[in-house]
Amino acid sequence: MSATLERVGFKPGFLIGDLSNLETVRFSGIRCGDCGTALLGIRRRCENCSSIDVAKEVFSCEGTIYTYTIQRYPPPTPFIGPQPWIPRAVAWIDLDKKGPRILAPIEGPADQVTIGLRVVAQFDIGWKDERGREVVAFSFLPNTSSRSRS
Amino acid sequence: MSRAVIVGVGMTPFGRHPDTHFTDLAADAIEMALADAGMDFREIQQAFCSKVYLPSATGARVMERMGRTGISCPDVEGACGAAAAGLRLAVSMVETGQYDVVLAFGVEKMPKGFMPPGQLYDEWQCMMGLTQNPQYWALNAKRHMHEYGTTEEQIAKIAAKAKRNGALNPNALFRTPMSVEQILASPLVVDPLRLFMLCSPDDGAAAVIVCSDRIAHRYRQKPVEVAACVHAVSQFPLLNASSFCTTPTNNPTVYAMAARKAYEHAGLGPEDIDVAEVQDNDAFSELEYYEELGFCPRGEGGRFIDDGLSELGGALPVNPSGGLQARGEPLGASHYGQLHEIVLQLRGQAGPRQVANAKVGLAQVFGAWGHCGVTLLKSTL
Numbered sequence: 001m002s003a004t005l006e007r008v009g010f011k012p013g014f015l016i017g018d019l020s021n022l023e024t025v026r027f028s029g030i031r032c033g034d035c036g037t038a039l040l041g042i043r044r045r046c047e048n049c050s051s052i053d054v055a056k057e058v059f060s061c062e063g064t065i066y067t068y069t070i071q072r073y074p075p076p077t078p079f080i081g082p083q084p085w086i087p088r089a090v091a092w093i094d095l096d097k098k099g100p101r102i103l104a105p106i107e108g109p110a111d112q113v114t115i116g117l118r119v120v121a122q123f124d125i126g127w128k129d130e131r132g133r134e135v136v137a138f139s140f141l142p143n144t145s146s147r148s149r150s
Numbered sequence: 151m152s153r154a155v156i157v158g159v160g161m162t163p164f165g166r167h168p169d170t171h172f173t174d175l176a177a178d179a180i181e182m183a184l185a186d187a188g189m190d191f192r193e194i195q196q197a198f199c200s201k202v203y204l205p206s207a208t209g210a211r212v213m214e215r216m217g218r219t220g221i222s223c224p225d226v227e228g229a230c231g232a233a234a235a236g237l238r239l240a241v242s243m244v245e246t247g248q249y250d251v252v253l254a255f256g257v258e259k260m261p262k263g264f265m266p267p268g269q270l271y272d273e274w275q276c277m278m279g280l281t282q283n284p285q286y287w288a289l290n291a292k293r294h295m296h297e298y299g300t301t302e303e304q305i306a307k308i309a310a311k312a313k314r315n316g317a318l319n320p321n322a323l324f325r326t327p328m329s330v331e332q333i334l335a336s337p338l339v340v341d342p343l344r345l346f347m348l349c350s351p352d353d354g355a356a357a358v359i360v361c362s363d364r365i366a367h368r369y370r371q372k373p374v375e376v377a378a379c380v381h382a383v384s385q386f387p388l389l390n391a392s393s394f395c396t397t398p399t400n401n402p403t404v405y406a407m408a409a410r411k412a413y414e415h416a417g418l419g420p421e422d423i424d425v426a427e428v429q430d431n432d433a434f435s436e437l438e439y440y441e442e443l444g445f446c447p448r449g450e451g452g453r454f455i456d457d458g459l460s461e462l463g464g465a466l467p468v469n470p471s472g473g474l475q476a477r478g479e480p481l482g483a484s485h486y487g488q489l490h491e492i493v494l495q496l497r498g499q500a501g502p503r504q505v506a507n508a509k510v511g512l513a514q515v516f517g518a519w520g521h522c523g524v525t526l527l528k529s530t531l
Contacts, residue, residue: 010274010277010278011274037386037397037399038397039395039397040394040395041395047386047395048385048386048387048397048399048401066293067289067290067292067293067296068289068292069285069288069289069291069292069340069341069342069343070338070340070341071279071282071285072337072338072339072340072341073264073282073339074279075264075267075279075280075281075282076263076264076265076266076267076276076281076282078268078273078276078277079276079277079278079279079281081279088279090280090285090289091289092289100395100396100397101387101396101397101398102394102395103280103393103394103395103396105278105280115292115293115296126274126277126278135274135277137274137277137278
């Protein structure tokens with residue numbers, strides 16, 4: 001069995017690329033031909049306007065923090081985090097090129113996260129599912145090669 | 151078409167009831183509503199039970215306590231908005247003349263701490279730790295502070311108001327007044343929200359008896375009219391709770407949409423509201439709802455609390471009961487708990503929390519996946 005068969009994305013249709021080579025992984029979804037809304041995941045209808053005029057799109061991995069918070073306590077189980085817990089930032093991120101606004105954990109020191117911070121996605125193995133497959137999940141890192149804007 | 155009026159309300163204290171079975175909690179609230187109305191349970195023609203975490207057939211199990219009279223009593227689930235969905239069914243049945251007397255009640259028993267995420271989120275959201283409910287409100291709060299200059303002190307003032315009002319409410323879980331300084335000294339949970347700015351899920355039950363205005367004179371309390379009862383699931387994007395993708399659109403928020411529908415149905419506007427109970431999962435959300443429900447313009451929620459307008463004695467007291475922050479939130483019962491307060495206010499029976507000359511009251515709930523309810527009640531005098 002090849003490595004790719006033993007890996008799955010965190011949710012079907014939300015990631016595209018070769019899961020055995022995480023460098024190639026991107027967010028995938030649709031854009032509505034009627035209202036222009038960008039949505040994560042492969043869908044039959046637009047979640048905004050219910051149109052069936054939707055086209056697949058691969059979204060940018062870069063984006064800007066719209067707003068954020070810091071989780072000062074560990075989230076409830078089944079989440080497993082570092083012990084003792086290290087406060088972690090979680091943010092809504094506007095992906096570039098009119099991509100969707102998505103919720104994600106931000107890696108690195110939480111107190112350096114700000115609204116307008118430029119960030120870039122990274123894909124990694126998050127956990128194993130009940131069938132023992134590795135699940136590819138995502139987080140974002142400050143994007144040092146790209147300037148901030150609010 | 152009949153008009154629907156509320157002739158009886160009852161609630162257990164919201165809090166910790168570890169030794170009371172949920173059927174007994176619900177039966178206690180129903181008995182209080184029956185006694186309030188001066189009604190026998192055998193007059194109830196239909197019942198709706200709102201609950202979220204309790205097991206299947208919760209309502210039917212409660213009938214075991216009340217007497218199996220053969221009426222229909224399905225469960226109505228809609229996250230924290232479950233009771234708004236239940237009330238709407240009760241009201242429609244009375245308005246369309248199907249029945250004259252319908253019982254709407256809710257009950258829940260919740261563990262302490264962050265809510266168990268498995269029932270409200272996908273597995274991957276749980277595994278990634280994106281399931282701390284207050285984080286969604288915190289994200290909105292941070293953005294509001296960035297755009298409008300809202301301050302932590304303003305958010306803390308709303309928390310202090312909740313504690314102050316809760317101290318006057320024998321049905322509240324938290325009854326100890328707390329200063330703005332004490333609230334700002336409590337630990338951060340999800341920035342900028344601190345421990346004493348958050349509501350706690352808890353246990354409790356509440357019930358309202360909806361009846362046709364044609365027969366309301368048979369009962370002992372002055373009836374309160376249900377002027378509007380709206381329940382909706384949010385349009386895209388879902389800005390709060392359980393969402394992963396909130397790409398902006400031009401759609402109104404579900405709070406603004408539900409409120410507009412309710413105001414239109416009742417022929418009322420925000421300027422007519424004398425008292426309100428809103429979904430203060432946290433102190434910031436209350437500030438946001440001042441704006442969303444039209445009590446003040448967008449961006450001016452902070453000034454609304456600075457000016458004392460939402461305090462008891464202010465122009466539009468909000469959460470005189472102490473709200474969710476003081477009462478805690480037994481999900482299925484929560485909106486009925488709000489209606490209990492509004493009904494007492496409109497009857498002039500709210501004791502030390504009484505809002506002078508309250509004639510029109512609003513209650514609003516919001517829950518996971520976009521469930522929102524707005525109910526408008528009107529004094530019939």
